[in-house]
Amino acid sequence: MGVKTRLLEPLEAAIAPLLAARSSRTHPPRLLDLLCGTGVVGARLAPRASVWATDAQAYACVLARARLQPAAGLESALERCLQRAERAREALFERYGAVLEAERRWFERAEEPGSIDAYCRWAEQEASGHDPARACAGCRPDTFPPRLVTAYYRNVYFGVRQAIELDALRWAIEAESEPAARNALLAALLFAASRATSATAHFAQPRALSRRSERERLVQRRQIDVRARFVERLQQLEREQAAQRARGGFRHPHRVERREVVSWTRTAVREPVDVVYADPPYTADNYSRFYHVLETLVHYDYPPLATRAGRLTRGRYPALERRLRSPFSSPATVEAAFAAVCGFAARLGAALVWSYARPNGLLIRRVYDGQLAPFERLLGRFYREVEITEIPLAHSGAGSRALRTHELIAVCREPRSRPLPVSRKTSEPRARTQPAATEIANS
Ligand SMILES: C[S@@+](CC[C@H](N)C(=O)[O-])C[C@H]1O[C@@H](n2cnc3c(N)ncnc32)[C@H](O)[C@@H]1O
Incomplete structure (x- = not known):
């Protein structure tokens, strides 16, 4: 959700000149x-x-690190990992042999009439009939055989074999001693899990099986080969990183850290920063709900699961205290979260670029009644120059819904030494809204 791949060109066009115009030459941009x-x-x-x-999310940091901190020797790291996984896989095959064999027989008969429906009934019953907490009592990240995915999510988000494969690979990855290679392997595993999930939107909840097409889809997805997807992704990363090395590698060092932004903005950061780019969640949907399985796969610490009326939730979400609730995703806190980031960037003396959306950005829709002017005023309290570009976003195949939403790129320059007071009268910035020529298809 929210990945900016389709907006890379306009974002680069907005950010690159700010980096080039930085005031101090004593550090790299x-x-x-x-x-x-x-x-x-x-x-x-x-x-x-x-x-x-x-x-704030650990899985996001793993993905970003895989892009920004290339690892050498990924091919041999992959080989070592696959060898180590063998041992865990065998132990899991032994432990979960009966249910694995049952699944194998269902998939073998998938073409027979009535078989898909019968499999779905079996899988649902199997999932609700076992207790993850009991299966994992006393488990720690290094417990052997590793069983988190198989105990928590088999027949919920993954098939039995898929879950075993994820556990075996995750265990093998942890033993990789080279940090950048370990991170790349983990990124490839997150990719494989995302490809294999049988849920609809990421991991928001298991697929509802009321329609036949949903049931067919489930059976197809449960047969996706996790190990093959993992290997493919790792090899692709290896190719991308080799190409990067062939271009001479990165000229500057990069860094990735897990931080909750609003609490971080209250602390003093002394390091030079020229441009802050902030791309917050747009809506009230918390990312932690959509990606909780990836986050758990990274921590692999057998988190307590949430319950409702004494029963596990259908989505097997971690207990609430383990989930990020973003201040950008609540109408009560979103404006303060924007102000905190603006103040932080301004105190750093950096230019600030926001990605946001109109009308569906929560701040604009729920707090500013769909109006752009109060948003411009908020940014203008912290920056003397605010320029907002609106990019119409076409939903492909969405007929009349096309062009209803706009991506915003807000560029803020000239930080004020002190933010202007909240008063609506005095805080009018010099803002310009440019309609952009680009129109982006939302695939
Ligand atoms: C729209 S996504 C960013 C997408 C990213 N620019 C890309 O292209 O992939 C918003 C991100 O903000 C993170 N996030 C939300 N609230 C946060 C907070 N309070 N502190 C730090 N990160 C937060 C989410 O985990 C999510 O990865």
Whole structure:
């Protein structure tokens, strides 16, 4: 969700001149990609600047690191990992032999009439009939055989074999001693899990099986080969990194850190930063709900699961205290979160670039009644120059919904030494809104 791949060109066009115009030459140009997600924006600018990428979610940091901190020797790291995984796989085959064999027989008969429906009933019953907490009592990240995915998510988000494969590979990855290679392997595993999930939107909840097409889709997805996807992705990363090395590698060092942005903005950061790029969640949908399985796969610490009326939730979400609830995703806190980032960037003396959306950005839709002017005023309290470009976003195949939403790129220059007071009268900035020529298809 929210990945900016389709907006890389306009974002680069907005950020690159700010990096080039930096005032001090005593350090390499530095971009702080504050809510970095997959890290694609930072990676696009990485040849021009030293990128510092941060995000509150650990899985996002793994993905960003794989882009920004290339590893050498990935092929041999992969070989070592696959060998180590063998041992865990065998132990898991032994432990879960009966349910694995049952699944194998279902998939073998998938073409027979009625078989898909019968498999779905079996899988649902199997999932609700076992207790993850009991299966994992006393488990720690290094417990052998590793079983988190198989115990928590088999027949929920993954098939039995898929879950075993994810556990075996995750265990093998942890033993990799070279940190950048370990991170690349983990990034490839996150990719494989995302490809294999049988849920609809990422990991928001298991697929509802009321329609036949959903049931067919489930059976197809449960047969995706996790190990093959993992190997493919790792090899692709290896190719991308080799190409980067062939171009001479990155000129500047990059850094990735896990940080919750609003609490971080209250602390003093002394390092020079020229441009802050902030791409917050647009809506009230919390990313942690969509990606909780990836986050758990990274921590691999057998988190307590949430319950409702004494029963596990259908989505097997971690207990609430383990989930990030973003201040950008609540109408009560979103404006303060924007102000905190503006104040932080201004105090750093950096230019600030926001990605946001109209009308569906929560701040604009729910707090500013769909109006852009109060948003411009908020940015103008912290910056003397605010320029907002609106890019119409066409939803492909969405008929009349086309062009209803706009991506915003807000460029803020000339930080004020002190923010203007909140008063609506005095805080009018010199803002210009440019309609952009580009129209982007939302695939
Ligand atoms: C729209 S996504 C960023 C997408 C990214 N630019 C990309 O292209 O992949 C928003 C990101 O903000 C992160 N996030 C949300 N609230 C946060 C907070 N309070 N502190 C740090 N990160 C946060 C989410 O984990 C998510 O990765």
